Amino acid sequence: MSRPLRFRSLTSWTMGRSWRMTHGSRPSSCRHRPLLCLSHDGPTATIGQTYRLLLRLLGIDATSAKKHQVIGLCIGNPEHRDGFRYFAGIIPSSGMKPVGAIQPICLEGGLYASTRLVGPYALIGPTFRALFNGWLPRSGYLSDGRPALELYRNPPLSGLKHQSVTDLAIPVREA
Template identity: 30%
Template sequence: MATSDRSRAEYQRRVNRVIDYIQAHRAEDISLDTLAAVAAFSPFHFHRVFKSMTGENLREFIQRTRLETAASHLVQRPHTDVLEIALENGFSSASAFARAFKERFGMSASAWRNGGATDASKARQADRKPGEVEHNPRKAALCAPDQDASSSGADARQDEEEIMNVTVKTLPSYHVAYVRCIGPYGPGGVVDEAWRRIARWASARDLWTPDRICLGIAHDNPKVTEPAKCRLDAAIVIPQGFKADGDVNVTDVAGGKYAAGAFLGEAHTIGAAWDQLFGRWLPESGYQPDHRPCFELYQGEFHDPKTNRFRCELCLPVRPL
Protein backbone atom coordinates (compact mmCIF):
# COMPACT_ATOMS: atom_id res chain seq x y z
CA MET A 1 0.00 0.00 0.00
CA ALA A 2 1.35 3.43 -0.95
CA THR A 3 2.18 5.90 1.81
CA SER A 4 -0.69 8.22 0.83
CA ASP A 5 -3.16 5.30 0.94
CA ARG A 6 -1.91 4.20 4.36
CA SER A 7 -2.17 7.76 5.64
CA ARG A 8 -5.71 8.20 4.33
CA ALA A 9 -6.72 4.84 5.79
CA GLU A 10 -5.36 5.88 9.19
CA TYR A 11 -7.36 9.12 9.07
CA GLN A 12 -10.47 7.13 8.19
CA ARG A 13 -9.89 4.69 11.06
CA ARG A 14 -9.49 7.50 13.57
CA VAL A 15 -12.55 9.43 12.40
CA ASN A 16 -14.60 6.24 12.32
CA ARG A 17 -13.64 5.61 15.94
CA VAL A 18 -15.13 9.02 16.72
CA ILE A 19 -18.31 8.24 14.77
CA ASP A 20 -18.69 4.95 16.64
CA TYR A 21 -18.11 6.75 19.94
CA ILE A 22 -20.75 9.36 19.14
CA GLN A 23 -23.26 6.65 18.32
CA ALA A 24 -22.48 4.67 21.50
CA HIS A 25 -22.63 7.76 23.73
CA ARG A 26 -25.36 9.73 21.98
CA ALA A 27 -27.30 10.25 25.24
CA GLU A 28 -24.33 12.04 26.80
CA ASP A 29 -22.98 15.57 26.57
CA ILE A 30 -19.95 14.89 24.36
CA SER A 31 -17.10 17.41 24.49
CA LEU A 32 -14.69 18.35 21.73
CA ASP A 33 -11.72 17.35 23.91
CA THR A 34 -13.19 13.89 24.44
CA LEU A 35 -13.74 13.28 20.73
CA ALA A 36 -10.32 14.63 19.80
CA ALA A 37 -8.77 12.23 22.33
CA VAL A 38 -10.72 9.32 20.84
CA ALA A 39 -9.28 10.24 17.43
CA ALA A 40 -5.80 10.97 18.83
CA PHE A 41 -5.84 14.35 17.08
CA SER A 42 -5.12 17.80 18.48
CA PRO A 43 -8.37 19.43 19.70
CA PHE A 44 -7.23 22.68 18.09
CA HIS A 45 -7.63 21.32 14.56
CA PHE A 46 -9.99 18.39 15.04
CA HIS A 47 -13.03 20.21 13.63
CA ARG A 48 -11.28 20.74 10.29
CA VAL A 49 -10.04 17.15 10.13
CA PHE A 50 -13.51 15.78 10.84
CA LYS A 51 -15.08 18.02 8.19
CA SER A 52 -12.50 17.03 5.59
CA MET A 53 -13.20 13.33 6.14
CA THR A 54 -16.99 13.34 6.48
CA GLY A 55 -18.16 16.45 4.65
CA GLU A 56 -20.00 17.68 7.77
CA ASN A 57 -19.16 19.89 10.71
CA LEU A 58 -18.87 17.94 13.94
CA ARG A 59 -21.81 19.68 15.61
CA GLU A 60 -24.02 19.16 12.55
CA PHE A 61 -23.04 15.50 12.35
CA ILE A 62 -23.89 14.85 16.00
CA GLN A 63 -27.24 16.62 15.71
CA ARG A 64 -28.17 14.88 12.47
CA THR A 65 -27.27 11.37 13.59
CA ARG A 66 -29.06 11.81 16.91
CA LEU A 67 -32.21 12.93 15.10
CA GLU A 68 -32.03 10.14 12.53
CA THR A 69 -31.53 7.50 15.24
CA ALA A 70 -34.47 8.93 17.17
CA ALA A 71 -36.60 8.91 14.01
CA SER A 72 -35.85 5.22 13.50
CA HIS A 73 -36.70 4.42 17.12
CA LEU A 74 -40.02 6.24 16.87
CA VAL A 75 -41.09 3.78 14.18
CA GLN A 76 -39.38 0.69 15.56
CA ARG A 77 -40.70 1.22 19.13
CA PRO A 78 -44.21 2.58 18.62
CA HIS A 79 -45.21 2.21 22.28
CA THR A 80 -42.18 3.98 23.76
CA ASP A 81 -42.77 7.50 25.01
CA VAL A 82 -41.40 10.22 22.72
CA LEU A 83 -39.60 11.91 25.63
CA GLU A 84 -37.81 8.67 26.50
CA ILE A 85 -36.52 8.38 22.95
CA ALA A 86 -35.49 12.03 22.99
CA LEU A 87 -33.48 11.61 26.20
CA GLU A 88 -31.84 8.42 24.91
CA ASN A 89 -30.54 10.40 21.97
CA GLY A 90 -29.01 13.32 23.80
CA PHE A 91 -31.85 15.87 23.93
CA SER A 92 -32.33 17.56 27.27
CA SER A 93 -36.08 18.17 27.01
CA ALA A 94 -39.18 17.39 25.00
CA SER A 95 -39.34 20.96 23.68
CA ALA A 96 -35.72 20.92 22.45
CA PHE A 97 -36.33 17.63 20.69
CA ALA A 98 -39.61 18.82 19.17
CA ARG A 99 -37.99 21.93 17.69
CA ALA A 100 -35.02 20.06 16.27
CA PHE A 101 -37.14 17.22 14.90
CA LYS A 102 -39.56 19.49 13.09
CA GLU A 103 -36.72 21.53 11.61
CA ARG A 104 -35.04 18.37 10.32
CA PHE A 105 -38.07 16.38 9.08
CA GLY A 106 -40.72 19.04 8.53
CA MET A 107 -43.23 17.44 10.92
CA SER A 108 -43.70 16.56 14.57
CA ALA A 109 -42.41 13.31 16.07
CA SER A 110 -46.01 12.12 16.49
CA ALA A 111 -46.80 12.78 12.84
CA TRP A 112 -43.64 10.94 11.86
CA ARG A 113 -44.68 7.95 13.91
CA ASN A 114 -48.23 8.02 12.55
CA GLY A 115 -47.40 7.62 8.87
CA GLY A 116 -45.06 10.50 8.15
CA ALA A 117 -42.03 8.21 8.07
CA THR A 118 -43.64 6.02 5.42
CA ASP A 119 -44.54 9.04 3.28
CA ALA A 120 -41.03 10.44 3.58
CA SER A 121 -39.51 7.11 2.55
CA LYS A 122 -41.72 6.92 -0.55
CA ALA A 123 -40.75 10.47 -1.49
CA ARG A 124 -37.04 9.67 -1.21
CA GLN A 125 -37.46 6.60 -3.38
CA ALA A 126 -39.31 8.62 -6.00
CA ASP A 127 -36.60 11.29 -6.06
CA ARG A 128 -33.71 8.83 -6.31
CA LYS A 129 -32.16 8.49 -9.75
CA PRO A 130 -32.01 5.04 -11.39
CA GLY A 131 -28.97 3.13 -10.20
CA GLU A 132 -28.14 5.67 -7.49
CA VAL A 133 -26.74 4.15 -4.32
CA GLU A 134 -27.63 5.84 -1.05
CA HIS A 135 -24.53 7.03 0.75
CA ASN A 136 -23.90 5.68 4.24
CA PRO A 137 -23.09 8.79 6.26
CA ARG A 138 -21.97 6.93 9.37
CA LYS A 139 -18.52 6.02 8.12
CA ALA A 140 -15.85 8.39 6.89
CA ALA A 141 -14.54 8.56 3.38
CA LEU A 142 -12.19 11.12 1.95
CA CYS A 143 -14.36 14.05 0.88
CA ALA A 144 -13.27 16.53 -1.72
CA PRO A 145 -13.94 20.15 -0.78
CA ASP A 146 -17.13 21.75 -2.01
CA GLN A 147 -16.86 23.15 -5.53
CA ASP A 148 -19.12 25.24 -7.66
CA ALA A 149 -21.17 22.81 -9.72
CA SER A 150 -20.58 24.97 -12.78
CA SER A 151 -16.79 24.56 -12.59
CA SER A 152 -15.22 22.59 -15.39
CA GLY A 153 -13.10 19.51 -14.81
CA ALA A 154 -10.07 21.44 -16.04
CA ASP A 155 -10.68 24.17 -13.44
CA ALA A 156 -11.02 21.58 -10.67
CA ARG A 157 -7.76 19.90 -11.73
CA GLN A 158 -6.01 23.27 -11.83
CA ASP A 159 -7.21 24.12 -8.32
CA GLU A 160 -5.99 20.75 -7.07
CA GLU A 161 -2.56 21.16 -8.67
CA GLU A 162 -2.13 24.58 -7.05
CA ILE A 163 -3.01 23.50 -3.52
CA MET A 164 -1.05 20.25 -3.80
CA ASN A 165 2.15 22.28 -4.14
CA VAL A 166 2.87 21.75 -0.46
CA THR A 167 6.27 21.55 1.24
CA VAL A 168 6.84 20.31 4.78
CA LYS A 169 9.50 22.54 6.30
CA THR A 170 10.86 23.68 9.64
CA LEU A 171 10.09 27.34 10.25
CA PRO A 172 11.85 29.53 12.81
CA SER A 173 10.14 31.26 15.67
CA TYR A 174 8.96 34.75 14.76
CA HIS A 175 9.05 37.76 17.07
CA VAL A 176 6.12 39.87 15.89
CA ALA A 177 4.14 43.02 16.54
CA TYR A 178 0.46 42.55 15.84
CA VAL A 179 -2.96 44.15 15.73
CA ARG A 180 -5.82 41.84 16.63
CA CYS A 181 -9.22 42.12 14.98
CA ILE A 182 -12.43 40.33 15.88
CA GLY A 183 -14.95 39.77 13.13
CA PRO A 184 -15.55 37.85 9.89
CA TYR A 185 -12.49 36.67 8.00
CA GLY A 186 -12.14 37.62 4.37
CA PRO A 187 -11.76 40.85 2.40
CA GLY A 188 -13.19 44.07 3.74
CA GLY A 189 -14.22 45.06 7.23
CA VAL A 190 -12.12 44.51 10.32
CA VAL A 191 -9.39 42.41 8.68
CA ASP A 192 -8.43 45.10 6.17
CA GLU A 193 -8.43 47.74 8.89
CA ALA A 194 -6.11 45.60 11.04
CA TRP A 195 -3.62 45.35 8.17
CA ARG A 196 -3.80 49.11 7.57
CA ARG A 197 -3.08 49.74 11.25
CA ILE A 198 -0.04 47.45 11.40
CA ALA A 199 1.26 48.94 8.12
CA ARG A 200 0.98 52.48 9.52
CA TRP A 201 2.71 51.46 12.75
CA ALA A 202 5.53 49.65 10.94
CA SER A 203 6.03 52.42 8.36
CA ALA A 204 6.44 55.01 11.10
CA ARG A 205 9.30 52.87 12.52
CA ASP A 206 10.97 52.05 9.18
CA LEU A 207 9.91 48.39 9.45
CA TRP A 208 7.62 48.29 6.39
CA THR A 209 10.55 47.40 4.12
CA PRO A 210 10.54 45.58 0.74
CA ASP A 211 11.84 42.41 2.41
CA ARG A 212 9.43 42.44 5.36
CA ILE A 213 7.79 39.26 6.65
CA CYS A 214 4.15 39.45 7.73
CA LEU A 215 1.88 36.85 9.29
CA GLY A 216 -1.90 36.57 9.28
CA ILE A 217 -2.59 34.41 12.33
CA ALA A 218 -6.06 32.88 12.54
CA HIS A 219 -7.09 31.77 16.03
CA ASP A 220 -10.50 30.36 15.12
CA ASN A 221 -12.11 28.10 12.54
CA PRO A 222 -14.85 30.18 10.86
CA LYS A 223 -16.84 27.00 10.18
CA VAL A 224 -17.09 26.45 13.94
CA THR A 225 -16.83 29.88 15.55
CA GLU A 226 -19.45 32.53 14.81
CA PRO A 227 -18.02 34.92 12.20
CA ALA A 228 -18.54 37.89 14.51
CA LYS A 229 -16.30 36.22 17.14
CA CYS A 230 -13.43 35.06 14.90
CA ARG A 231 -10.01 36.42 15.92
CA LEU A 232 -7.17 37.25 13.55
CA ASP A 233 -3.81 38.89 14.19
CA ALA A 234 -2.24 41.05 11.46
CA ALA A 235 1.45 40.77 12.37
CA ILE A 236 4.88 41.85 11.17
CA VAL A 237 8.21 40.29 12.18
CA ILE A 238 10.29 42.74 14.22
CA PRO A 239 13.75 42.70 15.78
CA GLN A 240 14.14 41.67 19.38
CA GLY A 241 13.89 44.60 21.73
CA PHE A 242 10.79 46.26 20.32
CA LYS A 243 8.18 46.80 23.01
CA ALA A 244 4.41 46.88 22.88
CA ASP A 245 2.84 50.31 22.82
CA GLY A 246 -0.62 51.78 22.53
CA ASP A 247 -1.04 50.65 18.93
CA VAL A 248 0.32 47.10 18.92
CA ASN A 249 1.05 44.07 21.04
CA VAL A 250 4.20 41.97 20.81
CA THR A 251 4.48 38.19 20.99
CA ASP A 252 6.42 35.19 19.70
CA VAL A 253 5.00 32.74 17.17
CA ALA A 254 6.32 29.23 17.77
CA GLY A 255 8.52 27.68 15.12
CA GLY A 256 8.66 24.03 14.19
CA LYS A 257 7.40 21.77 11.43
CA TYR A 258 4.77 23.22 9.12
CA ALA A 259 3.12 22.17 5.90
CA ALA A 260 3.46 25.23 3.68
CA GLY A 261 1.07 25.43 0.73
CA ALA A 262 1.72 28.03 -1.97
CA PHE A 263 -1.25 30.32 -2.65
CA LEU A 264 -1.78 32.85 -5.44
CA GLY A 265 -5.21 34.39 -5.86
CA GLU A 266 -7.74 36.90 -4.61
CA ALA A 267 -8.70 37.26 -0.96
CA HIS A 268 -12.13 35.70 -1.33
CA THR A 269 -10.61 32.40 -2.57
CA ILE A 270 -8.19 31.77 0.28
CA GLY A 271 -10.81 30.04 2.45
CA ALA A 272 -11.31 27.40 -0.24
CA ALA A 273 -7.53 26.97 -0.44
CA TRP A 274 -7.36 26.25 3.29
CA ASP A 275 -10.18 23.72 2.88
CA GLN A 276 -8.23 21.97 0.13
CA LEU A 277 -5.06 21.90 2.23
CA PHE A 278 -6.96 20.20 5.06
CA GLY A 279 -9.24 18.09 2.87
CA ARG A 280 -7.02 16.93 0.00
CA TRP A 281 -3.42 17.14 1.07
CA LEU A 282 -3.46 16.41 4.80
CA PRO A 283 -5.23 13.01 4.88
CA GLU A 284 -2.72 11.57 2.37
CA SER A 285 0.38 13.26 3.78
CA GLY A 286 1.42 11.03 6.67
CA TYR A 287 1.02 14.02 9.01
CA GLN A 288 -1.60 15.30 11.43
CA PRO A 289 -2.20 18.84 12.70
CA ASP A 290 -0.17 19.95 15.69
CA HIS A 291 -1.58 22.09 18.47
CA ARG A 292 -0.39 25.48 17.19
CA PRO A 293 -2.31 28.12 15.26
CA CYS A 294 -2.29 28.17 11.48
CA PHE A 295 -1.04 31.32 9.80
CA GLU A 296 -0.52 32.87 6.39
CA LEU A 297 3.08 33.88 5.67
CA TYR A 298 3.58 36.96 3.48
CA GLN A 299 7.03 38.01 2.28
CA GLY A 300 7.95 41.29 0.63
CA GLU A 301 5.53 43.00 -1.75
CA PHE A 302 2.91 40.25 -1.81
CA HIS A 303 -0.06 42.16 -3.29
CA ASP A 304 -0.52 43.16 -6.94
CA PRO A 305 -2.95 46.13 -7.00
CA LYS A 306 -3.51 45.78 -10.76
CA THR A 307 -4.94 42.26 -10.53
CA ASN A 308 -5.94 42.40 -6.83
CA ARG A 309 -4.18 39.07 -6.39
CA PHE A 310 -1.68 38.24 -3.67
CA ARG A 311 0.69 35.45 -2.87
CA CYS A 312 1.50 33.79 0.43
CA GLU A 313 2.14 30.43 2.06
CA LEU A 314 -0.61 28.72 4.04
CA CYS A 315 1.24 27.35 7.06
CA LEU A 316 -0.35 24.40 8.86
CA PRO A 317 1.53 23.09 11.94
CA VAL A 318 2.04 19.34 11.64
CA ARG A 319 3.55 16.33 13.37
CA PRO A 320 3.87 12.70 12.18
CA LEU A 321 0.66 10.68 12.02
Protein backbone atom coordinates (compact mmCIF):
# COMPACT_ATOMS: atom_id res chain seq x y z
CA MET A 1 0.00 0.00 0.00
CA SER A 2 1.50 3.33 -0.98
CA ARG A 3 -0.05 5.27 1.89
CA PRO A 4 -0.89 4.20 5.43
CA LEU A 5 -4.41 3.09 6.24
CA ARG A 6 -6.38 5.74 8.07
CA PHE A 7 -9.47 4.91 10.06
CA ARG A 8 -12.24 6.87 8.40
CA SER A 9 -15.06 6.95 10.88
CA LEU A 10 -17.48 5.20 13.12
CA THR A 11 -20.54 4.93 11.01
CA SER A 12 -24.14 4.27 11.85
CA TRP A 13 -25.59 2.68 8.76
CA THR A 14 -29.29 2.55 8.44
CA MET A 15 -30.33 0.37 5.61
CA GLY A 16 -32.78 2.68 3.90
CA ARG A 17 -33.34 3.19 0.18
CA SER A 18 -29.67 4.04 -0.22
CA TRP A 19 -26.74 3.75 2.15
CA ARG A 20 -26.61 6.78 4.40
CA MET A 21 -23.44 7.35 6.34
CA THR A 22 -23.57 9.49 9.45
CA HIS A 23 -20.01 9.94 10.62
CA GLY A 24 -19.19 9.75 14.30
CA SER A 25 -22.70 8.94 15.43
CA ARG A 26 -24.21 6.05 17.32
CA PRO A 27 -26.97 3.95 15.80
CA SER A 28 -30.35 5.08 16.95
CA SER A 29 -32.83 2.95 15.05
CA CYS A 30 -31.21 0.52 12.66
CA ARG A 31 -33.39 -1.14 10.11
CA HIS A 32 -32.73 -4.42 8.38
CA ARG A 33 -31.97 -4.35 4.67
CA PRO A 34 -32.98 -7.13 2.29
CA LEU A 35 -30.32 -8.24 -0.17
CA LEU A 36 -30.22 -10.76 -2.99
CA CYS A 37 -27.02 -12.78 -2.63
CA LEU A 38 -25.07 -15.52 -4.30
CA SER A 39 -22.76 -17.61 -2.15
CA HIS A 40 -19.15 -17.64 -3.35
CA ASP A 41 -17.34 -20.95 -3.43
CA GLY A 42 -13.65 -20.83 -4.28
CA PRO A 43 -10.59 -18.68 -3.72
CA THR A 44 -11.08 -14.99 -2.95
CA ALA A 45 -9.30 -14.15 -6.21
CA THR A 46 -12.38 -15.46 -8.10
CA ILE A 47 -15.03 -13.42 -6.25
CA GLY A 48 -15.46 -11.20 -9.32
CA GLN A 49 -16.78 -14.21 -11.24
CA THR A 50 -19.47 -14.70 -8.59
CA TYR A 51 -20.56 -11.06 -8.99
CA ARG A 52 -20.74 -11.43 -12.77
CA LEU A 53 -22.86 -14.59 -12.35
CA LEU A 54 -25.14 -12.85 -9.81
CA LEU A 55 -25.81 -9.97 -12.17
CA ARG A 56 -26.27 -12.27 -15.17
CA LEU A 57 -28.81 -14.42 -13.27
CA LEU A 58 -30.72 -11.27 -12.33
CA GLY A 59 -30.67 -10.07 -15.95
CA ILE A 60 -28.51 -7.03 -15.18
CA ASP A 61 -26.09 -6.02 -17.93
CA ALA A 62 -22.88 -4.00 -17.53
CA THR A 63 -24.59 -0.73 -18.46
CA SER A 64 -27.47 -1.04 -15.98
CA ALA A 65 -25.20 -2.45 -13.22
CA LYS A 66 -24.17 1.12 -12.41
CA LYS A 67 -27.72 1.78 -11.16
CA HIS A 68 -27.50 -0.91 -8.47
CA GLN A 69 -25.68 -0.94 -5.13
CA VAL A 70 -23.41 -3.97 -5.05
CA ILE A 71 -22.26 -5.28 -1.68
CA GLY A 72 -20.09 -8.09 -0.36
CA LEU A 73 -20.75 -9.86 2.95
CA CYS A 74 -17.73 -11.46 4.64
CA ILE A 75 -18.36 -13.92 7.44
CA GLY A 76 -15.36 -15.32 9.30
CA ASN A 77 -11.67 -15.13 8.44
CA PRO A 78 -10.63 -15.81 4.82
CA GLU A 79 -7.28 -17.13 6.06
CA HIS A 80 -9.20 -20.00 7.72
CA ARG A 81 -11.04 -21.47 4.74
CA ASP A 82 -13.31 -23.72 6.84
CA GLY A 83 -14.87 -20.84 8.75
CA PHE A 84 -15.08 -18.28 5.94
CA ARG A 85 -18.18 -17.52 3.88
CA TYR A 86 -18.60 -14.81 1.28
CA PHE A 87 -21.77 -13.59 -0.39
CA ALA A 88 -21.87 -11.39 -3.47
CA GLY A 89 -24.97 -9.26 -3.04
CA ILE A 90 -27.09 -6.54 -4.52
CA ILE A 91 -29.72 -4.29 -3.00
CA PRO A 92 -32.71 -5.34 -5.09
CA SER A 93 -34.79 -2.88 -7.01
CA SER A 94 -38.56 -3.10 -6.89
CA GLY A 95 -39.88 -6.40 -8.21
CA MET A 96 -36.48 -8.12 -8.31
CA LYS A 97 -36.78 -11.70 -7.04
CA PRO A 98 -34.26 -14.45 -6.30
CA VAL A 99 -33.70 -16.97 -9.07
CA GLY A 100 -31.63 -20.15 -9.18
CA ALA A 101 -28.99 -20.21 -6.44
CA ILE A 102 -29.61 -16.58 -5.47
CA GLN A 103 -30.94 -16.28 -1.94
CA PRO A 104 -32.50 -13.43 0.01
CA ILE A 105 -30.47 -12.33 3.03
CA CYS A 106 -31.56 -9.73 5.54
CA LEU A 107 -28.65 -7.54 6.62
CA GLU A 108 -28.74 -5.82 9.99
CA GLY A 109 -27.83 -2.17 10.32
CA GLY A 110 -25.65 -1.02 13.17
CA LEU A 111 -22.35 0.53 14.15
CA TYR A 112 -19.41 -0.05 11.81
CA ALA A 113 -15.85 1.21 11.58
CA SER A 114 -15.20 2.06 7.97
CA THR A 115 -12.47 3.11 5.61
CA ARG A 116 -12.50 3.90 1.91
CA LEU A 117 -10.15 1.94 -0.30
CA VAL A 118 -9.21 3.56 -3.59
CA GLY A 119 -7.20 1.02 -5.51
CA PRO A 120 -7.29 -2.54 -6.77
CA TYR A 121 -9.57 -5.16 -5.26
CA ALA A 122 -6.44 -7.15 -4.33
CA LEU A 123 -5.97 -4.67 -1.44
CA ILE A 124 -9.33 -5.52 0.18
CA GLY A 125 -7.93 -8.44 2.22
CA PRO A 126 -4.87 -6.53 3.55
CA THR A 127 -7.08 -3.54 4.39
CA PHE A 128 -9.51 -5.70 6.38
CA ARG A 129 -6.54 -7.26 8.21
CA ALA A 130 -5.31 -3.76 9.10
CA LEU A 131 -8.76 -2.84 10.46
CA PHE A 132 -9.26 -6.06 12.45
CA ASN A 133 -5.68 -6.59 13.66
CA GLY A 134 -4.39 -3.01 13.87
CA TRP A 135 -7.17 -0.54 14.53
CA LEU A 136 -9.74 -2.69 16.39
CA PRO A 137 -7.56 -3.91 19.33
CA ARG A 138 -6.62 -0.29 20.17
CA SER A 139 -10.00 1.27 19.50
CA GLY A 140 -12.00 0.55 22.64
CA TYR A 141 -14.51 -1.34 20.51
CA LEU A 142 -15.13 -5.05 19.95
CA SER A 143 -16.21 -6.92 16.84
CA ASP A 144 -19.81 -7.99 17.25
CA GLY A 145 -20.09 -10.93 14.87
CA ARG A 146 -22.15 -9.39 12.07
CA PRO A 147 -20.66 -9.68 8.58
CA ALA A 148 -17.92 -7.32 7.46
CA LEU A 149 -19.07 -5.35 4.42
CA GLU A 150 -17.64 -4.33 1.09
CA LEU A 151 -19.67 -1.56 -0.55
CA TYR A 152 -18.61 -1.21 -4.16
CA ARG A 153 -18.96 2.41 -5.22
CA ASN A 154 -18.32 1.47 -8.84
CA PRO A 155 -19.48 -1.91 -10.14
CA PRO A 156 -17.06 -4.85 -9.92
CA LEU A 157 -17.85 -5.47 -13.59
CA SER A 158 -15.71 -2.51 -14.55
CA GLY A 159 -12.44 -4.42 -14.39
CA LEU A 160 -9.08 -2.79 -13.82
CA LYS A 161 -9.47 0.04 -16.34
CA HIS A 162 -10.01 2.61 -13.57
CA GLN A 163 -9.45 3.19 -9.87
CA SER A 164 -11.83 1.04 -7.88
CA VAL A 165 -13.56 2.70 -4.92
CA THR A 166 -14.72 0.37 -2.16
CA ASP A 167 -15.97 1.25 1.32
CA LEU A 168 -14.88 -1.46 3.77
CA ALA A 169 -16.66 -1.76 7.09
CA ILE A 170 -16.23 -3.94 10.15
CA PRO A 171 -19.09 -4.34 12.63
CA VAL A 172 -18.28 -3.03 16.10
CA ARG A 173 -19.88 -2.59 19.49
CA GLU A 174 -18.71 -0.74 22.56
CA ALA A 175 -16.36 -2.71 24.82
